Amino acid sequence: SVASCGDEDESKVLCAGDAVGIVASFAYVASFLSAVAGNCGTLDDSRPFCSETITALMAAVMEATEAALMFSVDCPAAEIADAADDGRRLEAMDMPWCLINVML
DSSP, X not given: OGGGOOSSHXXXXXXXXXXXXXXXXXXXXXXXXXXXXXXXOSSOXXXXXXXXXXXXXXHHHHHHHHHHHHHHHHSOXXXXXXXXXXXXXXXXXXXXXXXHHHHO
16 A cells, blocks of 8 residues: 555555555454354344444445546546547447456
């Protein structure tokens, strides 16, 4: 995360994406631990399962935020605008492939 933090705008976005990804990882760990507590506990209590669901949702939102940040760097709107200005049409799969590359 620290390696991608710089003074340029793109570096700041990459740094933010890395930080959000780290938070998402911790939220997933909390979700898994809550699931363990719910499944392996001896009491009939729904609170661990509620905690599992909430932290999994938080992790998913953070992961989506990270993807959006990385998408903004790897698939800039300028490319779309340049294609439109040049009279080129983007292929139907240009944007989905860009998104897949971001997620990998």
